[in-house]
Amino acid sequence: MEIKSETIVDAWKSSLRYVFESGEDFTDENKRVCREVLNLVIDVKNPKDDITRAVEILNSFKKWVYPPLDEIADLILSRKLSPTYSYSYGPRLFNFHNLINQIDNFLIPLLKRNSFSRRGIVLVWNPIQDSNIYKRDVPGLISIYFKIRKQRLNATIVIRSNDLFFGWPANLYQLFVLQDYIGKKLGYKTGSLTTFSNSAHIFKDQFEDIQKLISD
């Protein structure tokens, strides 16, 4: 299924509505009832205009405290792994397995050399660390693809497990921050953001809030 939209909030609400209405229920390993759609693609054409809006909407519920935007951004841009995190996206991108800076030493030079390249891929999932059945916390983001088309830098992210209500707004913001960082280095404007969620899901605990959101 593919959901196309001009803005973040539209895409978010449409995808939540789709999963709520068409998803299938199951109980996950943490014994939480979950409604899921497999292989959901969400394509946002102009994310820049309302990139923080979904996070603002979540905060307006006042039932919980959403992570501050600078902490969300830090997670993808900071090269340093805080000792209290089990993993962080930034170190995976900028210092993968303590071996390679995938962004500054590969992606940016690659796209500078050939702006039409189809090899602009960076990985977050590290099989050496993550393909371990006893490990509790492993990244949700798997890989990110960057393509320059029509003078804009477009990004696509593959997410293995995606909580559409709480997680997706932060994922989009992180992707946008990274896209902006790379775009500035390359001299291109930011373009579309696309997410491919292998498991797009919502939790029963939030059904009431989701219904309220999609009916607004």
Added chain:
Amino acid sequence: MNQIEYNLLLFFKKNPEKEFSTTDILANIFPEDYKDVELVFKNQFADKQMLNKAKRKKGQLHRKILYYLNNLVEEDILKISKQGNKGEKYFVLSLEQGEELIINKSKRKIIISKPSMPAMPIDGYEQKNIAARFESATWVDRLNSILLETTKFKNLKELYNAINKCFSNINDAIGLNDFESVIQTNELNESLSFIRKINSECVDYGKKLSCIIDITNLEKEKTNKVIEFIKEYSDMHSENITLIFDVRSKELQEHSDFFEDVIDIFINSKIRIYIKNQDLYCAPYILGRIGPYCFDENEWLVYKKEFQKKSYGLACSQSTVVVDVNRFFREHNDLRQFRLFIKNIVKSLLSANSLQRRKSDEYFKNIVKLTFPHVKEFFTLSRNYIRFWNYGWKDPNLNQNYVIELIKSTKKEIDNFCVSEETIYKSCGMPTRFKVAFSCLFNGSKFKFSKGLFQKTEIKKLEDLYSKEIEELLGVKEEIFQAFDGGDRSRFYRTGKINSKDICREFNIILKTYKIPFFCYDFAEIKRADIKLTTFIR
């Protein structure tokens, strides 16, 4: 600007939120001189003349640094945050969060700023002395309490150094797990010298230390050594070090001779003896200035199975907010408001944790160094604390069940909130831990709170433990222990005729009959004439 003054300002600029003792500052500003002096003190072959010379030098250095520090205090650049028990001064920048200090002196300019702390939804309650951040100056950049695994350290010197280093990363207490192994494996004079030295450090730095003695590991042939150690410990009359006996009722009976000897020592010294019931609660308890700390029992069992062998220790508590329940209800007689207030505290703790997470390698430098590469595991069991003061326990005007129900139902709401926050952070790609525990606030903590309304639990004889009054009281206390997942303590004032055999029996009754995981017997009010001759002679 003088070079020393300049170095001092640079030192504080690097650590704008931290509090430093004169010794800390000295060690950083005159590292060479300080090292020389310390080397002499540590040199066991140093003669009296050398020691006197080193003492003089240390005094000179202290006076020298204090001259500059006091000048900076006069200029309102620094302020004295507290004075240690031996009179040592502690200094912090005289700056509020978000403020900037521009010092411009003879062609040199230094700008010092303190990062701004987000506004907290408890600020208003703090102004009214209904709530307070424990150790507000180090609320975020220090942990409240940690547990160190003594068996992981090769020798006492290594353990001593680790404790010393951890002092700068904590603001209340350290627990030493399996302390019986320290006593049993080292020579008596070595472990005594260790405890004396560490006691003096605890006094200087204002920290508490809990030495947890697990009776399960007590070796029969070494009990005399343990008793000798306890005897010497009791002579210290330390206010900073507590021995906690972690025992099962069966073990109390098996080692009754040992316990009778130990109880005699505590009776004669009129000091409190702390007992933790291992049958009821298997995780360690740590005593702090403001109250007890403990772990979630299920999480402790996982830790024990999976990490304990490779672990140097665990963070127990990150940040604490204390609450005067009595004053809250005098101002707002509203239950809904109370729940919202506690939720606001939890939101403040969440902000504090967010800062801690992002700066953990800077704030907890020594701990990170000590526990590397298992730093993440060090934080896997840590919680934040909300401690309640004057919450109605033993207040004759209040229905005790009502008080307990209020605490329990509020706790349930807070637990749900914490689970939601963990879900949100995880789904954003930040799997983090956020837990809040409830506990009591000890009497004597220095907050501007209402006067404590409580009665003493007095035991005059063994039979008192079966009296209706005590049974009822302890019944309520059992409920409170369940509500306070961050730990509680029952304190029994023992008066009347006394002997160690009876006390041992009383301990056994408490261990077997009541669901009270942690209690102490206070012998401070017994009279000499009430101590049986056998106990006195022993």
